[in-house]
Amino acid sequence: MTTLRNQRILHVDGDAFFASCEIALDPALRGKPVFVGGGRRGDGIVIAANYLAKRYGIKTGMACFEAKRQCPGGVLVKPHYDEYRRLSLEMFRRVQQYTPLLVPTSIDEGFLDFTDVPEVFRCANAGELVGKMKRELAEEVGVPVSVGLGSSRWLSKLATESCKPDGFREVKEGEERAFLKETPVQKLAGIAERRARSLRALGVWTLGDVALLPLEILRRRFGVFGEELWLLSRGELRERLSLANKPRTCIGSATTLPYDEPDYEGAQLDTAPIMRA
Secondary structure, X not given: OOOOOOOOEEEEEEOOHHHHHHHHHOHHXXXXXXXXXXXXXXXXXXXXXXXXXXXXXXXXXXXXXXXXXXXXXXXXXXXXXXXXXXXXXXHHHHXXXXXXXXXXXXXXXXXXXXXXXXXXXXXXXXXXHHHHHHHHHHHHHOOOEEEEXXXXXXXXXXXXXXXXXXXXXXXXOOOHHHHHOOOEHHHOOOOOHHHHHHHHOOOOOEHHHHHXXXXXXXXXXXXXXXXXXXXXXXXXXXXXXXXXXXXXXXXXXXXXXXXXXXXXHHXXXXXXXXXXX
């Protein structure tokens, strides 16, 4: 009887993707703080910033005039969405050469079945093959990526977050619980403030706290989500990646005013009718 091997799931995430695309399109931007502006004139709110710009405190959603004041030496560029889509397709086309199964979840992010891939490519370990993949993406597409490898989508995504930017982190079997112990529960996709409050009411702030709770409490309070959360926290969650997997998503919104408004409360008043609509 053949034993089904535990699947290894690779998470690939473009680093500051829109800003990285702009640098790929214009190499003269390399080594500079770069942020991409949205809105009608490309100077509304920041929709992406590279890591050099983030060191100055530039954040997604910040007004571009505020970002320019905070980082005078930074370069504001207008978005080129068609080029982002083209580079995304090129990135995934190259990534798919390494795997029998790719599940994209956004324009710059996806999960891969990596279970037998290193052996197929005759690599000593996953890190060697991931290094080759990352070099190809950086050199041939111009987009740096961060990569995480684990036994579930949640785990591999957390591994990716732990090694940004432009890194690789593998959480090997048996090391999951130690890796997750100090991770705040709100780092997980699917845990917003409301659910976090419910967990805090149970004395839970980290995944290490989750692991100490009886399974039945989480199952009764959160259903299947609670059971998956408990298994993850104990390093016991195993998934089978498939195209039927539906990523958890959240939707945000922002309004760009036709003028610079430095007063936060004033901006709220100006946008109130729009927000109620």
